[in-house]
Amino acid sequence: MKPPAFDYSRPETLEEAVGLLAELSSGGKVLAGGQSLLPILSMRLAAPEHLVDINRIAELDTISAGPDGVRLGALARHAAVERDPAVRSTQPLIPAALRQVAHPTIRNRGTTLGSIVHADPSGEMPAVLALLGGSVTAVSARGRRTISAAEFFLGPLESALGPDEIAVEAYFPALAVRSGTAFAEVSRRHGDYAVCGVAALVSVDQERRITSARAGYLSIASTPLVLDLTEAVLGRRCADDLSAAGRLARQLVEPDADIHASADYRRDLAGVLSDRVITEAARAAAGSGPGD
Amino acid sequence: MQVGSSYLGEPIARVEDPRLLTGGGRYLDDLGQDAVELAVLRSPHAHARILDIDVSGAIDVPGLLAIYTYDDLSGPLAEPLPLLIPHPSISAGRTQYVLAKDEVNYVGEAIAVVVAENRYLAEDAAERIEVSYELLPPVVGLVAAREAQQLVHRDVEGNVAAHFVQQVGDAAAAIAAAPHRLSLELSVERSASTPLEGRGVLARWDTDSQRLRVWTSTQTATGVRAAIAARLGLDLGSVEVITPDVGGGFGVKIVHPWPEEVLVPMAARALGRAVKFTEDRREHFISSAHERAQLHEVEVGFDDEGHLLGLSVRFWHDNGAYLPYGLIVPIITSTQLLGPYKPAAYRVEFESLYTNTVIVTPYRGAGRPQGVFAMERTMDAIAAELGIDRAEVRARNFIQPEEMPYDHGLIFQDGRPLVYDSGDFPATLDKLKALVGWDEWPAYQAQARASGRKVGLGLACYVEGTGVGPYEGGHVQIETTGKVKVSTGLTSQGQGHQTAFAQIVADELGVAISDIEVVTGDTRRFPYAVGTFASRAAVMSGSAIALAARAARAKILRVAADALEAAAEDLEIVDGMVRVKGAPGNEIALGTVAVLSNPLRYAFDEASKAATQFAVGDPDLPPVAEDDEPGLEGKDYYSPLRSTFANGMHAVIVETDPDTAEVAILRYCVVHDCGTLINPRIVEGQIHGGVAQGVAGALYERMAYDESGQLQNASFMDFLMPYVSEVPERIEIDHLETRSPLNPLGIKGAGEAGVIPGAAVFASAISDAEGFQITAMPISPSELFELRRQHAANAAQKGTQP
Numbered sequence A: 001m002k003p004p005a006f007d008y009s010r011p012e013t014l015e016e017a018v019g020l021l022a023e024l025s026s027g028g029k030v031l032a033g034g035q036s037l038l039p040i041l042s043m044r045l046a047a048p049e050h051l052v053d054i055n056r057i058a059e060l061d062t063i064s065a066g067p068d069g070v071r072l073g074a075l076a077r078h079a080a081v082e083r084d085p086a087v088r089s090t091q092p093l094i095p096a097a098l099r100q101v102a103h104p105t106i107r108n109r110g111t112t113l114g115s116i117v118h119a120d121p122s123g124e125m126p127a128v129l130a131l132l133g134g135s136v137t138a139v140s141a142r143g144r145r146t147i148s149a150a151e152f153f154l155g156p157l158e159s160a161l162g163p164d165e166i167a168v169e170a171y172f173p174a175l176a177v178r179s180g181t182a183f184a185e186v187s188r189r190h191g192d193y194a195v196c197g198v199a200a201l202v203s204v205d206q207e208r209r210i211t212s213a214r215a216g217y218l219s220i221a222s223t224p225l226v227l228d229l230t231e232a233v234l235g236r237r238c239a240d241d242l243s244a245a246g247r248l249a250r251q252l253v254e255p256d257a258d259i260h261a262s263a264d265y266r267r268d269l270a271g272v273l274s275d276r277v278i279t280e281a282a283r284a285a286a287g288s289g290p291g292d
Numbered sequence B: 001m002q003v004g005s006s007y008l009g010e011p012i013a014r015v016e017d018p019r020l021l022t023g024g025g026r027y028l029d030d031l032g033q034d035a036v037e038l039a040v041l042r043s044p045h046a047h048a049r050i051l052d053i054d055v056s057g058a059i060d061v062p063g064l065l066a067i068y069t070y071d072d073l074s075g076p077l078a079e080p081l082p083l084l085i086p087h088p089s090i091s092a093g094r095t096q097y098v099l100a101k102d103e104v105n106y107v108g109e110a111i112a113v114v115v116a117e118n119r120y121l122a123e124d125a126a127e128r129i130e131v132s133y134e135l136l137p138p139v140v141g142l143v144a145a146r147e148a149q150q151l152v153h154r155d156v157e158g159n160v161a162a163h164f165v166q167q168v169g170d171a172a173a174a175i176a177a178a179p180h181r182l183s184l185e186l187s188v189e190r191s192a193s194t195p196l197e198g199r200g201v202l203a204r205w206d207t208d209s210q211r212l213r214v215w216t217s218t219q220t221a222t223g224v225r226a227a228i229a230a231r232l233g234l235d236l237g238s239v240e241v242i243t244p245d246v247g248g249g250f251g252v253k254i255v256h257p258w259p260e261e262v263l264v265p266m267a268a269r270a271l272g273r274a275v276k277f278t279e280d281r282r283e284h285f286i287s288s289a290h291e292r293a294q295l296h297e298v299e300v301g302f303d304d305e306g307h308l309l310g311l312s313v314r315f316w317h318d319n320g321a322y323l324p325y326g327l328i329v330p331i332i333t334s335t336q337l338l339g340p341y342k343p344a345a346y347r348v349e350f351e352s353l354y355t356n357t358v359i360v361t362p363y364r365g366a367g368r369p370q371g372v373f374a375m376e377r378t379m380d381a382i383a384a385e386l387g388i389d390r391a392e393v394r395a396r397n398f399i400q401p402e403e404m405p406y407d408h409g410l411i412f413q414d415g416r417p418l419v420y421d422s423g424d425f426p427a428t429l430d431k432l433k434a435l436v437g438w439d440e441w442p443a444y445q446a447q448a449r450a451s452g453r454k455v456g457l458g459l460a461c462y463v464e465g466t467g468v469g470p471y472e473g474g475h476v477q478i479e480t481t482g483k484v485k486v487s488t489g490l491t492s493q494g495q496g497h498q499t500a501f502a503q504i505v506a507d508e509l510g511v512a513i514s515d516i517e518v519v520t521g522d523t524r525r526f527p528y529a530v531g532t533f534a535s536r537a538a539v540m541s542g543s544a545i546a547l548a549a550r551a552a553r554a555k556i557l558r559v560a561a562d563a564l565e566a567a568a569e570d571l572e573i574v575d576g577m578v579r580v581k582g583a584p585g586n587e588i589a590l591g592t593v594a595v596l597s598n599p600l601r602y603a604f605d606e607a608s609k610a611a612t613q614f615a616v617g618d619p620d621l622p623p624v625a626e627d628d629e630p631g632l633e634g635k636d637y638y639s640p641l642r643s644t645f646a647n648g649m650h651a652v653i654v655e656t657d658p659d660t661a662e663v664a665i666l667r668y669c670v671v672h673d674c675g676t677l678i679n680p681r682i683v684e685g686q687i688h689g690g691v692a693q694g695v696a697g698a699l700y701e702r703m704a705y706d707e708s709g710q711l712q713n714a715s716f717m718d719f720l721m722p723y724v725s726e727v728p729e730r731i732e733i734d735h736l737e738t739r740s741p742l743n744p745l746g747i748k749g750a751g752e753a754g755v756i757p758g759a760a761v762f763a764s765a766i767s768d769a770e771g772f773q774i775t776a777m778p779i780s781p782s783e784l785f786e787l788r789r790q791h792a793a794n795a796a797q798k799g800t801q802p
């Protein structure tokens, strides 16, 4: 469990970094928090020629939250994002989900953008980004582009990012009025990747009747899965029976089995957790609108 | 009890903790920073013939020093590794070679080793060695092993390594004649010791003196020493084995020699360099040892009151690819399954079967968790069948205190009769019932059920043979500074031996704990020893050290009596001073006694002048009497007639989520009897750790082999060792102290107790919560979910039947 030899650079500017990656063509690999990459190297599952460590690039260490949403730079650590009050008030789903990412020590080092780029279908933040309809901005020597979440996740551990690109920002839309979010997951041990996790975004009208209910799933498909469950709960209030959401989710998901869970158990969890988060998000939405 | 006895039984803080908790521990990988490193090329296949090994691609890796394959071995090194514990019922004992010869039998088996300037380069080279294989069909799991469509070893028919039967009375006839009968099928899956520190070896060969010094992360320094000497053709006296701090063992490190424990010294001698091997986590999963997998069929006959009239158990034990540790695990299951009960007739039969998976050797509990699971599930089934309280059925079958010593008429794992020396099972059960609130449970459960909650209470009892022989020794020496040096040959893996053994010596000698230093597992200090396993260290070395301290004390009093011109019987030792009872001021320091015990020609300091030739001695007698020795020391051995039996009972209250099938632990209660408590705090720590491993084995850990014999969860990401967040926050403990009559301090072992009833007690509680019987452990939420559906479907089917 020792990595094969690699070269290593630690550029101080983004320009330098993208220049280096361009030179290396596909032999370069970005090193952010290292919480996923280093185990992969140690297990010799990948052997990049050259690691480009971005930890010294000060301009990437940003967290900002404004009326339109939350923007996270590439060095925003899970722990810092989780504790940021402006992030919390702008989009409470972000800290709610981050609390379920790994253990505190790993959140201290791992970056939120890194976990999005890593594109693990069991990752919390890819599902959150997908559910909220966020995006990733990437920079390379070729220029700058913004990729929507819907187009970003291509497969397990596979994103739309080119080998020469550095993801510099993740954008999460702000929580709209009369909307609410919730997150829940079941994992075998605290801090483990979830057996199944669900994030919900629910909007209500002035009568607090549900107008939209969407859910994002992790560990259910090979990329983050977003389902529109509105038809099951349209016009209902948070105090009503919303279990039709879970029933619909059970019909729509096609999970696989693995050593931790049968496919049917996962499907059932998707339903159980959908009910829980849709109800909780509807409650939050009902409590959030003006006139309360 | 002697005057000044103050340490034994006190919950003093462990003296080793400040060092370990502040990063002062020295584990194997902390040593030998100058050493070159060894990496192992391991089989990627579960069963294959090796056609060719081509090392040419690795030769030009920079920093490469050597590559060894089987063809490079000769003499005893080329022989199969030893079958450590032979047994007459082993019909086909197979052990592996240090490096695979012609065939591999599990994923992870060592094929070649590479030595390079560092581990990185060694792995680079290992990766470039090309092995051609002819794949053979793998045998994975007990069902496949039993069916024996395929064979692990060509010449071992039916995959059967051993077949063993023991019986007392005619169980079959008793069952046939019994008013009630039940049959159960019960299974337990594989798990493993999984110490935080894996295996590791460092060796230095001294070319000048032609001596070998080896440090290894082991549970038996003397065993490794003997094995290395035998394999490398060295005299025992030319090999020293030292155990540094060891980060846990739990059984896996009693196996020896591991291939690396032989290969590292071999390479060190050949290369004239210090060589080190530090096992990584993946290697530990696929190339050390596992345990636990067994299938059991139980037949039981009982009367209307639930008395066991006949018990017949057949089981199949998965011993993995080889059998280095013999039949210890299944023999323990077959005998310790009986727990505190006395069936009128008992028959047990097992087969130990080969599979193409990692070898199986004792893991904390060592066959008892499976046996207790089988027995306790049976007890719950009898209670359910008769509608009798679960605790009551157990109590009716208990061996009573007045029946001790109780002879089961069977042979135990040490080859000696299974005779319980002590224990008060009814008292233990009473304490547990009081602790958990057994009698209030039905009301609590009814109330919880009414509000839609599923809660369950489980109970499990066990008896544990501890402190197996053959012997351990202790050495106690008083230095001229008054400090006391204690050594024993067995090793420590974090149990707190430095503290517990010092407590014993402090009381025997009347000195302060802070003046005592304890060294374990260093063959330079104590060359005769067996090892640390089977909850034996306190019983064996504790007893030996007590006897050694008594010998030292006798000599202290004899020398001091001369000096003080008093009778030895009139002396006492208090706070490091030997004094005449009732004569204040008439005293001599222990250090001075040590000076006087060693007649000197040369004074090396002020104090030693007292022992020089013109100062002491009767000119008409030799300075050292014929039957005496210079120095103030005592050495003794403890070798018991047979094991001493500890016991305990656990109860757990769980809540199962009606939707997600997750299992939450609400309370965990333990009543434990290990005889005299040397240090209650250490015993409770052992129980906490054991319970954590019990929780692990019940709810989390398993070895997920696929059909091709690949271990799919060979990392802590997927092998679910519980975190602190999965272990009960509070473990409620009560003790009983029925002394063992077999040793000087009345001790019974405590090391394994916590883990033993884990699977049984959780199965009992989950069954109670769910209303159906759990028959296979461990159990995951996914499996509980599937069981619920199955039982709901069965119930629905029954409902529709006319």
Ligand SMILES: Cc1cc2nc3c(=O)[nH]c(=O)nc-3n(C[C@H](O)[C@H](O)[C@H](O)COP(=O)(O)OP(=O)(O)OC[C@H]3O[C@@H](n4cnc5c(N)ncnc54)[C@H](O)[C@@H]3O)c2cc1C
Pocket: A029, A030, A031, A032, A033, A034, A035, A036, A037, A038, A074, A100, A101, A102, A103, A106, A109, A110, A111, A112, A113, A114, A115, A116, A117, A118, A120, A122, A123, A124, A125, A161, A165, A166, A167, A168, A191, A192, A193, A194
């Ligand atoms: C024990 C453990 C448990 C964990 N549990 C969870 C969990 O429950 N849920 C979860 O979501 N995650 C979990 N993780 C992963 C953790 O969240 C990682 O921090 C995260 O996946 C990757 O972030 P990082 O900054 O460490 O990225 P790195 O490990 O440095 O990189 C990961 C990958 O992303 C690429 N990359 C990273 N940043 C950029 C960038 N800015 N531009 C281009 N490429 C980039 C790297 O090249 C690499 O391929 C766990 C990790 C561990 C060790």
